[in-house]
Amino acid sequence: MDLNAYFHDEGIEIFAEVEVPTLTEKDQAYVRDFFPPAQSVIVFGREVPASAYHSTPREQTEVMLGIAETLNDTAIRLAELLRSDGIPAEHIPLYLPVRIEEGRVRGVVRLKHVAAAGGLGTIGMNTLLLHPVHGPRLLLSGVVMGKGLPAESPIHPSEISIESxxxxxxxxxxxxxxxxxxxxxxxxxxxxxxxxxxxxxxGPFVPIAKWLIGRQMLLRCMAPIAPFIAKTATIRCSRCVTECPVFEV
Structure with missing residues (x-):
């Protein structure tokens, strides 16, 4: 399978394959806990247009959900294609892939940190990935693979200008x-x-929410209604993005 051609057909220019041993020990553990045979992670993303952050909260939410769901669909198809080629693979789900660690919510796989390890940017104080071209306006998705790509068909780095x-x-x-x-x-x-x-x-319900997130079985039961909740929710504040000096690089 030619992954470079796949991403080209999907209209995605920002992607990288990251070998699990190159991640921090913590992120290696997260990835292998999610998918025990993991050997590498394909991470990819799309930018959120700067104009979306200057629209109404509802419009911004719709734009971001649309991008996120498109990325999720791309990840699902990619995992299926890899499995058809005999490569064990699992996509990282869009909704409710979270856990509680040290009292804080984190992703089941920290895609931002994987992307940073793959050279797609750096992590800022706002905990967002800062991309060389799109700043903190990048949404990510990914697929975990049970083995790396064949040497004869490597995945090329995304079309980032290294001179940026x-x-x-x-x-x-x-x-x-x-x-x-x-x-x-x-x-x-x-x-x-x-x-x-x-x-x-x-506030009074936060301890209950943390308890629920800590019960993965309950999260799986809630997963079917998560898309509905996401579609009815509204992004009320994005100042951690828009106030970043590299909001528009």
Missing amino acids: PSPLCIHCGRCIKACPAGAISPDGVEVFRCRTISPWVP
Whole structure:
């Protein structure tokens, strides 16, 4: 299977294959916990147009959900094609792929960190991936494979201009100062304080929400209704993105 041709046909220019041993020990454990035979991760993304952040919250939500669902469909098809070629593979699901660790919510596979390891950007204080061309406006998806690609058909790096200025986080703290809920700190993001999440999970119910997330069986039962919740929710605040100095690189 020619993955470069596949991504070209999908209209995706931002992608990389990342071998699991090149990840941090923590991320290796996350990936192998999700898919025990994992040897590499294909991570890919699309930008959210800067104009979306200047539209109404509902319009912004629709744009971002549309991009995220398109990426998820691409991941599902890619995993199916890899399996048809005899390569064990599993796509990283869009909805409810989360866990609780040290009291904080994290993805079941930290795609942003995988993407950074694959040379697609760096992690900023706002915990977002800062891409050399699209700044923090990148949505990601991925597929975990049980073996790497054959040597005769390597996946080429995405069409990033390596001459572009590096968007390394300058630790200016603008994202922290801009967050109206104080959800961002040097230690990360407290998800349940975020203005997009807090209306759905009021403070008194946060311990219950964390307990539910900690029960993976319950999460799987909730998964069928997650798309409905996502479609009815609204992104109420994106200042951690728009206040970043590299919002528009």
